Amino acid sequence: xxxxxxxxxxxxxxxxxxxxxxxxxxxxxxxxxxxxxxxxxxxxxxxxxxxxxxxxxxxxxxxxxxxxxxxxxxxxxxxxxxxxxxxxxxxxxxxxxxxxxxxxxxxxxxxxxxxxxxxxxxxxxxxxxxxxxxxxxxxxxxxxxxxxxxxxxxxxxxxxxxxxxxxxxxxxxxxxxxxxxxxxxxxxxxxxxxxxxxxxxxxxxxxxxxxxxxxxxxxxxxxxxxxxxxxxxxxxxxxxxxxxxxxxxxxxxxxxxxxxxxxxxxxxxxxxxxxxxxxxxxxxxxxxxxxxxxxxxxxxxxxxxxxxxxxxxxxxxxxxxxxxxxxxxxxxxxxxxxxxxxxxxxxxxxxxxxxxxxxxxxxxxxxxxxxxxxxxxxxxxxxxxxxxxxxxxxxxxxxxxxxxxxxxxxxxxxxxxxxxxxxxxxxxxxxxxxxxxxxxxxxxxxxx
Amino acid sequence: xxxxxxxxxxxxxxxxxxxxxxxxxxxxxxxxxxxxxxxxxxxxxxxxxxxxxxxxxxxxxxxxxxxxxxxxxxxxxxxxxxxxxxxxxxxxxxxxxxxxxxxxxxxxxxxxxxxxxxxxxxxxxxxxxxxxxxxxxxxxxxxxxxxxxxxxxxxxxxxxxxxxxxxxxxxxxxxxxxxxxxxxxxxxxxxxxxxxxxxxxxxxxxxxxxxxxxxxxxxxxxxxxxxxxxxxxxxxxxxxxxxxxxxxxxxxxxxxxxxxxxxxxxxxxxxxxxxxxxxxxxxxxxxxxxxxxxxxxxxxxxxxxxxxxxxxxxxxxxxxxxxxxxxxxxxxxxxxxxxxxxxxxxxxxxxxxxxxxxxxxxxxxxxxxxxxxxxxxxxxxxxxxxxxxxxxxxxxxxxxxxxxxxxxxxxxxxxxxxxxxxxxxxxxxxxxxxxxxxxxxxxxxxxx
Numbered sequence: 001x002x003x004x005x006x007x008x009x010x011x012x013x014x015x016x017x018x019x020x021x022x023x024x025x026x027x028x029x030x031x032x033x034x035x036x037x038x039x040x041x042x043x044x045x046x047x048x049x050x051x052x053x054x055x056x057x058x059x060x061x062x063x064x065x066x067x068x069x070x071x072x073x074x075x076x077x078x079x080x081x082x083x084x085x086x087x088x089x090x091x092x093x094x095x096x097x098x099x100x101x102x103x104x105x106x107x108x109x110x111x112x113x114x115x116x117x118x119x120x121x122x123x124x125x126x127x128x129x130x131x132x133x134x135x136x137x138x139x140x141x142x143x144x145x146x147x148x149x150x151x152x153x154x155x156x157x158x159x160x161x162x163x164x165x166x167x168x169x170x171x172x173x174x175x176x177x178x179x180x181x182x183x184x185x186x187x188x189x190x191x192x193x194x195x196x197x198x199x200x201x202x203x204x205x206x207x208x209x210x211x212x213x214x215x216x217x218x219x220x221x222x223x224x225x226x227x228x229x230x231x232x233x234x235x236x237x238x239x240x241x242x243x244x245x246x247x248x249x250x251x252x253x254x255x256x257x258x259x260x261x262x263x264x265x266x267x268x269x270x271x272x273x274x275x276x277x278x279x280x281x282x283x284x285x286x287x288x289x290x291x292x293x294x295x296x297x298x299x300x301x302x303x304x305x306x307x308x309x310x311x312x313x314x315x316x317x318x319x320x321x322x323x324x325x326x327x328x329x330x331x332x333x334x335x336x337x338x339x340x341x342x343x344x345x346x347x348x349x350x351x352x353x354x355x356x357x358x359x360x361x362x363x364x365x366x367x368x369x370x371x372x373x374x375x376x377x378x379x380x381x382x383x384x385x386x387x388x389x390x391x392x393x394x395x396x397x398x399x400x401x402x403x404x405x406x407x408x409x410x411x412x413x414x415x416x417x418x419x420x421x422x423x424x425x426x427x428x429x430x431x432x433x434x435x436x437x438x439x440x441x442x443x444x445x446x447x448x
Numbered sequence: 449x450x451x452x453x454x455x456x457x458x459x460x461x462x463x464x465x466x467x468x469x470x471x472x473x474x475x476x477x478x479x480x481x482x483x484x485x486x487x488x489x490x491x492x493x494x495x496x497x498x499x500x501x502x503x504x505x506x507x508x509x510x511x512x513x514x515x516x517x518x519x520x521x522x523x524x525x526x527x528x529x530x531x532x533x534x535x536x537x538x539x540x541x542x543x544x545x546x547x548x549x550x551x552x553x554x555x556x557x558x559x560x561x562x563x564x565x566x567x568x569x570x571x572x573x574x575x576x577x578x579x580x581x582x583x584x585x586x587x588x589x590x591x592x593x594x595x596x597x598x599x600x601x602x603x604x605x606x607x608x609x610x611x612x613x614x615x616x617x618x619x620x621x622x623x624x625x626x627x628x629x630x631x632x633x634x635x636x637x638x639x640x641x642x643x644x645x646x647x648x649x650x651x652x653x654x655x656x657x658x659x660x661x662x663x664x665x666x667x668x669x670x671x672x673x674x675x676x677x678x679x680x681x682x683x684x685x686x687x688x689x690x691x692x693x694x695x696x697x698x699x700x701x702x703x704x705x706x707x708x709x710x711x712x713x714x715x716x717x718x719x720x721x722x723x724x725x726x727x728x729x730x731x732x733x734x735x736x737x738x739x740x741x742x743x744x745x746x747x748x749x750x751x752x753x754x755x756x757x758x759x760x761x762x763x764x765x766x767x768x769x770x771x772x773x774x775x776x777x778x779x780x781x782x783x784x785x786x787x788x789x790x791x792x793x794x795x796x797x798x799x800x801x802x803x804x805x806x807x808x809x810x811x812x813x814x815x816x817x818x819x820x821x822x823x824x825x826x827x828x829x830x831x832x833x834x835x836x837x838x839x840x841x842x843x844x845x846x847x848x849x850x851x852x853x854x855x856x857x858x859x860x861x862x863x864x865x866x867x868x869x870x871x872x873x874x875x876x877x878x879x880x881x882x883x884x885x886x887x888x889x890x891x892x893x894x895x896x
Contacts, residue, residue: 200807201805201807202805203805204805204831221831240830240831241828241829241830241831243831244803244804244805244828244831244832245828247804247805248804248810248828248833251807251810251811281795281796281824282794282795282796282824282836283793283794283795283796283842284794284796324794324796324798324836325798325829325836341793341794342790342792342793342794344790345731345789345790346730346731346732346772346789346790347729347730347731348729348730348731348732348772350772350773355692356692356693356695356696357649357650357651357652357692357695359648359649359699362696362699363699366896370895375895376729376730376892376893377891377892377893377894377895378894378895378896379891379894379896380689380692380693380696380896381689381773382688382689383652383669383688383689383691383692385896388730388772388773388892394731443825443827444824444825444836445824445825446825446826446827447818447823447825447826448814448826448827448828448833
């Protein structure tokens with residue numbers, strides 16, 4: 001049996017598992033119709049969408065996306081109120097029912113062990129004239145159902161590969177490949193292995209335009225034109241790094257295929273000893289900025305974490321601290337971690353002024369510094385005035401303590417930081433004992 | 449009395465001092481003629497050249513340049529042998545007689561308290577067809593004597609100003625303004641003060657072409673076309689920094705004229721306490737490379753010192769040590785001194801490889817590092833492979849000890865370094881006790 005066959009064996013739902021899912025789906029679709037009738041809401045069409053509808057779901061995942069499609073001439077208010085009315089009635093038999101909000105409200109619930117979304121949408125005629133973001137999904141569904149036939153297993157294998165190497169999921173946390181994107185790649189390249197082989201030679205700017213729609217400009221590493229909407233890049237959420245990690249993994253897989261790409265060994269958390277060894281052997285300065293994670297959804301939280309990380313890196317560089325690497329991690333606590341060449345700089349800071357022959361600037365520069373009691377020396381180097389002055393922040397920790405709130409921070413993180421934060425350096429980082437954080441730190445020992 | 453008048457008072461030779469110099473000059477010129485006659489050497493013309501001949505010498509300087517001009521059809525061998533024969537006979541009455549070599553041999557001696565050069569040259573018809581470098585001097589002499597009349601005092605004041613601020617002298621040690629250049633500037637601008645005022649607005653690339661010769665391309669900060677040879681830049685030896693320091697001093701003088709520009713207070717050497725304070729308060733790392741100064745003339749030594757300093761700076765930067773400043777100093781010992789942000793770097797070094805999508809390079813890069821036991825981690829950042837590897841030289845002193853001989857060194861310094869050197873850091877630099885070195889260190893407390 002090939003590696004891929006072995007993988008498929010583990011992840012392909014059994015007929016029994018599939019039957020159960022299909023039964024539940026039908027049950028829910030009927031409940032939606034009943035609920036509409038009960039409330040005299042006319043013209044709606046219940047639809048099962050997503051991987052459950054396309055036979056591209058991995059065994060053990062129990063996600064059902066039920067869309068409630070309204071005629072396109074429905075008003076937004078009517079869609080929201082009637083949509084919720086139907087969804088609420090259906091969810092009476094569910095657990096953990098939550099009303100959530102994307103562009104408009106929808107309901108998420110647990111139903112007989114399934115994670116179910118009940119989503120109202122407009123049943124527009126074409127994906128190019130959608131009225132709300134979710135309206136596109138039924139078109140994706142139709143397109144995939146029409147074209148995927150016979151390739152479902154290839155999708156399963158690819159999804160598991162993506163999961164294993166950490167590039168599956170288009171949420172802003174992962175910035176990887178969505179299910180729809182994965183399906184399109186399989187349809188385009190014809191199989192798991194030919195996708196993998198092609199990806200070995202991918203370069204940023206690659207454009208896949210299956211329907212020959214012609215290309216709108218996109219500035220993304222990968223452009224996959226949505227077959228149902230020529231203006232949309234299905235891979236817009238994919239980051240350059242996810243793109244690159246995928247290419248790298250494909251090459252490694254071709255070189256030496258193994259099950260570990262699909263099912264990597266669980267990473268063990270670093271213990272205190274490991275960590276101290278890492279700090280000492282690298283000899284650099286690690287600084288962690290720690291605060292209570294704000295209670296917001298990942299798609300809002302992670303972009304803010306990324307923004308904070310970038311802001312802190314920029315602050316360091318502005319003050320001449322040299323960065324080696326940075327990262328962020330969130331669970332109950334949120335951490336931005338930076339690694340510096342050194343967290344200490346000399347008290348003297350060299351600052352270059354104007355060239356001597358630009359007399360108007362020269363005068364101002366000399367006057368500004370001449371009387372300063374923070375001046376070590378003023379001299380001329382390569383024709384430029386140079387001053388050695390007292391450095392405002394010779395210690396990166398003090399810099400952070402003084403200036404972190406001046407970094408460009410997202411709203412929720414700003415509030416969290418204003419409630420309190422701590423700054424830990426090297427051995428003090430051992431205070432963060434969460435095993436997931438200790439796994440996150442493993443990336444400093446990672447071997448691509 | 450103006451500042452300049454006071455200065456002139458101190459530096460203008462008295463009639464008595466002048467008479468003595470003139471008498472000695474005449475005495476020597478006659479001795480040259482006698483010696484030529486004694487050896488039956490015909491057609492030579494003895495000439496007094498230099499500042500003594502032009503009345504632009506500063507009281508207390510006792511330099512006499514006696515040129516022995518041969519007819520231009522003399523062979524080089526004849527000029528050298530006959531020139532030396534005459535000079536040797538003249539020098540019989542001198543002390544500390546030395547035969548020296550420039551393009552050809554000449555004699556330097558002490559004669560009745562004067563420092564005398566006896567220099568054979570070809571008496572060519574024009575400075576544009578000289579046969580050896582020194583042949584130009586008599587033309588300079590003629591030009592200045594013709595044009596300087598009435599401006600001699602201005603030259604004296606300017607020379608003293610240049611000396612005071614440290615930009616006088618065109619030797620490769622100073623890279624400043626030669627006597628001839630100073631005289632030309634005074635002739636061109638008409639006086640000390642108008643030269644100073646003009647210099648306040650000098651910019652690199654300034655060209656002064658008094659005879660309207662038309663301009664050959666020169667890439668020097670200041671171009672003063674030699675009135676006696678249109679292809680030559682009289683200011684070719686002037687460094688950008690001497691040029692800039694002169695401009696800066698002129699501006700300061702205009703702002704606040706004072707005698708201290710001409711006669712600066714003697715700089716006091718830094719004592720051990722001063723030095724320790726300086727090291728501690730700056731918080732940077734000072735490293736001195738010390739070796740026995742090779743016994744060669746300044747014009748060979750200083751370019752080699754400069755080359756060594758540049759080579760050491762390049763070595764530091766190549767290995768990621770960040771320079772703040774550097775310098776060199778020579779007496780019995782030679783020292784290259786560098787100031788670094790830090791002489792220590794982490795054991796881990798970040799090294800960026802090719803982008804992931806350049807597959808041929810990617811493969812080689814991964815293979816090179818994958819098996820290395822010096823690898824901390826390999827990952828992808830901004831689409832590029834990155835490795836954190838063991839740094840070969842985390843300590844700048846060890847780097848220097850290992851690699852100093854691989855720096856591009858001049859011949860004499862290479863030999864000196866191969867005979868032995870020491871590398872001192874911070875407090876250990878106190879071992880160098882020479883007061884002149886301790887004065888050199890003052891530039892780290894300099895206020896332009």
